[in-house]
Amino acid sequence: MGYEYALVHLTYTIPPAILLSLIYWPLSTRLDFYRIAFLITIAVVSTIPWDSYLIRTNIWSYPPNVVLGWTLFGIPVEEVFFFVIQTYNTSLLYLLLNKPVLGAVYLVKEKPGRSKWKYVKLSGSIALALAIKKGIEFVRLGGDRTYLGLIIVWAGPFLFLLWNLAYQFLVNLPFTSTVLPIAIPTVYLWIVDTLALQRGTWVIESGTKTGLHLWPGGLEVEEALFFLLTNCLIVFGLVAFDNAIAILHTFPSHFPKVPELPSPVLLVKALLIPAATYDDDRILGLQQCVARLRAKSRSFYLASSAFQGRLRIDLVILYSFCRVADDLIDNAESSAEAREWVGKLKQYLDHCYGGAVKTKDGREISARDPNQGPATQWVMGQFPRDAQLTLLLLPTERLAKEPLYELLRGFEMDLSFSSSSGSVGGPIKSEEDLDTYGARVAGTVALLCIQLVMFHYPGNKSMDEGKRLMKAGHDMGIALQYTNIARDLEVDAKNKRVYVPPGWLKKEKLTPESFVSGILKTSAAKGVVSDQDSFFLKKVGVVRGRLLDRAFAFYEESKSAIEELPLEARAPMRVAVESYMQIGRELRRPGYKMKGGRATVPVGKRLWVGWRALLGPR
Template identity: 25%
Template sequence: MSATITASELRARVSGSSFYAGMRILPKAEREAMFAIYGFCRLVDDIADDETGEPVAIRQTQLDQWRRDIDGLYAGDDPGQAAFLAEAVRHFHLDRADFLAVIDGMQMDLDRDIRWPDFAELDLYCDRVASAVGRLSVRVFGMDREPGLALAHHLGRALQFTNILRDIDEDAGIGRVYLPGQALAAAGIVPTTPAALVAEPELDAAARWLAARAEVHFSEAGAILAERPRGHLIAPRLMEVAYSRLLDRMTRQGWRAPRKRVRVSKLALLFSILRFSLLP
């Protein structure tokens, strides 16, 4: 997408996200900044998850160009396709390192199809593709540094672990398995291929290993939000509630094949938005 990406194009990029409803009711400057951040995330994610058969070399060139454009944006040079981020970066003092971390996370997917990584590698991946987005977001929300960084850390991990547990079959279909090797070993699984893994009867135990860690991060994020820190926090409150409920529904259903995909309830999201909008 060109450097002349419009506000309506940014909204279209994020409108299918569960974050969208919470972002829409932010003040104008914060709303537009969040649309820009999530538009950026969608654009670079599309490069990493390209399913059209685009050669890896071309996608690598595209990611490298994004790095140069982010560098240009912060150096005061030509920002290229990153121009739409300029106002958000200027107004909210967004950190260049967090944008580059997101690109580095996409690079991990581009370098190889991630399969049963070590938990430390998975945690790094989640920091880059989720918590780095959180670090950008909490600046826009106006949070103080310490609670903001803590919320980004815990909620980012919680959301990404939940996404992994929800998308087991879809990820396996493109050759990826994000469940960590430690979870598979604890369940007695010796992985061979993604297709064989998703049929394993003990996959449920491996998924519950990761679900337990997601629950810890949700608990920590919930405790931070319960303290009512300074900031526009409807969006993170919404995500904490919606995705913790999603994880709870998946845990009750289990992960034995054949799995039924569990989705976030849009009606529940609307009720949550109303409730949070009434908080002092």
């Protein structure tokens, strides 16, 4: 009886498990626990017979003075625990690296005929089949390649099965999702194993190993291959699991309802659906939505990763719709063209909320029927290609129409700014006008987000409670818009737009015209400013401070309502709000960083703010 093997765990495997657990705990969900338990169960059940055979046939052994002496099918309990802890650590690292990933965008519809994916699948299958065949040969021949062959024969069939179930996902996912969670634990365990072999914690019998070493110091190539393949098995298994989850959440036409913890049978059913039946437009539309958010709404994209399943997909589509509408109007070459886009968007909403329509032969079709629906036909005929799918994916059946129409009224307020003849004018004449504007362009979006949360997680809230939560969400949206205006003073000045109420400017002895010209002048100075300009910047700081005070007043009044949301959305919504309000906190700090005329939050700080928000309210 000894403690050498137990000390390996206490020194090398348990500390990383504790560290990863602490880091990932705020991000964890019930589905994550289910995923890890699922993988650990499979790992233990599939490894015990193989490991037990190796010990009984004296291919490897454990000196009695290094193990406690308790066994399971002849396997020391420390070794059984190793199966558990390795799977746990690699799984947590995979989940941490994959948290930002929206699986739906990595699905691919396979076209009939000569699809490249047929050859990708075939190539991987042939390579794995040949490896298994070679492993069988090694086992039959015996001798110094026995252990090497047994490793391949054991791991190869599992890898072959997982490859054929999830080859598209494995190939499409970024390397940070697949290669890193394999490589990092593998190299770490290579080092641990080298130290353990040198101390004699476990021993590979000389007659069954090749005698080749990965590096000087005693790490046999068989052991190196074992850890590489076991981590491949874990990550391949997790990828297959996530592939099934992505299919379940992406295609409601195949799976109208999906339980929070899908059964193994349902997961396999999802993986076995032919890729040729995937909705290609839905995949492409989601890819466009994600690309748009990555480029233009980093704070929301970061926050969206904390949401789950179909709620996350709906929120990504909703926010992408807002960006599409905003871009169509902002990028118009004239105010007349911009107003035309607003009119087209209104017509689109009219079609979506007009209900089913009847064809000449008496059939009823939905507004967004892919062939004859009036909304579909309108979008395909009136909007640019990169906007079409986002519009058609917008879940209007789960959203009230009033906030969407109100959003368009907010865009119309933007269009009432006039830059003709160098003048500066606009719709913001008072603090009440600014509140109205914020309510229209941001409060509406926040309210729609709450509607989606309540749809996906209805719970037992009364109608009055639901209305109160949506009102709080609406006000929080106003807070975010005030923050946005405070951040974008320079950008808006370049467009000759002033969202600051004239009364606020008058108090600082400024007019909209002098406010714009002063900002443009000090911006062009690139840090070299006169005493007069410095005095002006102090006035700008006072105006920005008032905007932020108003933002944080709305924020403080509304933030407690977040804790009344359904549990599944509470922490993610906290992340979404805090990630954006952090911009306001940065603006209050002297020497804040600017990028493109806007204050920015460094990536590291955004991650820290998001992680803290997940832990709970401040």
